[in-house]
Amino acid sequence: MDRRQFLTKSILGSTALVAASALSVTGYRFWPESGLTNPCLTGLPNDLKNHPLMAKIWSDIDSSQVWDCHAHMIGTGDGNSGVWFNPSMNSWSHPILKIQKHFYMNGGCIADQNSDVSYVERMVALSTEMPHGYKTMLFAFDWLRDGQGVADKERSIFYIPNDYAASVAKQYPQYFEWAASIHPYRADALHELEKAHNNGARAIKWLPSSMGIDPASTKCSKFYQKLHDLNMPIISHAGREDAVLGGNQAHGNPLRIRRALDAGVRVVLAHCASHGNDEDLDNGNKSVKSFDLFSRLMDTPAYNNLVFGDISAIALFFNAWAIKPLLARTDWHQRLINGSDYPLPGILPLISIKELAHMGLLQKEQVPFLQDLRNYNPLMFDFATKRLINFKGNVFAKSIFETRNFFEKPPA
Ligand SMILES: [Zn+2]
Numbered sequence: 001m002d003r004r005q006f007l008t009k010s011i012l013g014s015t016a017l018v019a020a021s022a023l024s025v026t027g028y029r030f031w032p033e034s035g036l037t038n039p040c041l042t043g044l045p046n047d048l049k050n051h052p053l054m055a056k057i058w059s060d061i062d063s064s065q066v067w068d069c070h071a072h073m074i075g076t077g078d079g080n081s082g083v084w085f086n087p088s089m090n091s092w093s094h095p096i097l098k099i100q101k102h103f104y105m106n107g108g109c110i111a112d113q114n115s116d117v118s119y120v121e122r123m124v125a126l127s128t129e130m131p132h133g134y135k136t137m138l139f140a141f142d143w144l145r146d147g148q149g150v151a152d153k154e155r156s157i158f159y160i161p162n163d164y165a166a167s168v169a170k171q172y173p174q175y176f177e178w179a180a181s182i183h184p185y186r187a188d189a190l191h192e193l194e195k196a197h198n199n200g201a202r203a204i205k206w207l208p209s210s211m212g213i214d215p216a217s218t219k220c221s222k223f224y225q226k227l228h229d230l231n232m233p234i235i236s237h238a239g240r241e242d243a244v245l246g247g248n249q250a251h252g253n254p255l256r257i258r259r260a261l262d263a264g265v266r267v268v269l270a271h272c273a274s275h276g277n278d279e280d281l282d283n284g285n286k287s288v289k290s291f292d293l294f295s296r297l298m299d300t301p302a303y304n305n306l307v308f309g310d311i312s313a314i315a316l317f318f319n320a321w322a323i324k325p326l327l328a329r330t331d332w333h334q335r336l337i338n339g340s341d342y343p344l345p346g347i348l349p350l351i352s353i354k355e356l357a358h359m360g361l362l363q364k365e366q367v368p369f370l371q372d373l374r375n376y377n378p379l380m381f382d383f384a385t386k387r388l389i390n391f392k393g394n395v396f397a398k399s400i401f402e403t404r405n406f407f408e409k410p411p412a
Helices: 003-026 052-059 095-107 115-128 164-173 189-198 218-230 254-263 291-297 320-328 330-334 352-357 364-378 378-388 404-409
Strands: 067-072 134-140 174-177 205-206 236-237 268-272 275-281 284-291 307-310
Touching: 052 164, 052 378, 067 404, 095 189, 115 134, 115 378, 134 164, 164 174, 164 189, 189 218, 218 254, 218 275, 236 254, 254 275, 275 291, 275 330, 307 330, 320 352, 352 364, 364 378, 378 404
Parallel strands: 067 134, 134 174, 205 236, 236 268, 268 307
Antiparallel strands: 275 284
């Protein structure tokens, strides 16, 4: 067996393992319905452009108000961008990281050469196919840092500088906005926050479990005060994190973000904490669904204007169970915000359209349209899937997609 065969076998072997565990956990029937690899097709064909479902997904939506609040920038760092990926992600001694990187890169249709630029070019190409005014919010991503706020490269998975996200958003103001990522323990955290705000950042992105941030720590207090003064929201991952490993999963507990809410900071809990379990810190630390803790925050009257949920990655096979409860809670819809979590919608094995149909969330006739659309434009595919989801007449309200005001004209 040569090296190439070995690698292929390893990918297939590990993927099969992941698949087998997915199957056993979820009773998943249709994996992987469209293969493992994104074909990265370009140029939306007319039969998709003119498809009746295309008209349906954009009907009654004001596309100039649609800001996708959750998209990742990735790359290999070959473009002088400052982007950094942990080299262990290239090594088969870390097979899970290696495979993850492979899927991320393929989901974003990254080229071997000029990979950083090719990632942005793909996003630009996808954006040109969206209706006028549609924008995507690009996330910077800070290092994993220690208790003193010092970067710990070795344990970080990747790093996307604020300046890079800002510069791409500035280069394509018609397509992109950006969110800064600033670890609150950094000695220069307040300075960086002010700088990012002046530079047009619309929010702060955290992934507490992978960045070494405990949102409940008093070390965050000054940062929260400043965010409150600037009226800037945090988009924080909540619940289990499998896409970016490392750090401390307990930091993703939705209840730990109360300190920010109590300081009057608006917080968007990513994925509505739909993945995994956390300790119920209010009730003897027993393990409950992270989503239940998200629900508790959403149902706390004092947090009515402060706590929000993003519905990014909600269609992923391990999160899709949460769609029905979210549809049913129409009283929450004013506080739900759409995001794609791009490039995840481009990673084919993560979303089964057939399974969503099997769950009664999509019509069978809609499946081929969505499958085709995904091969050309994962951003449009993600939007379309969520717009078409309907369970017993409950749909995601239009306001969930028209998110611009949340970031641009926040309440005083
Ligand atoms: Zn994400």
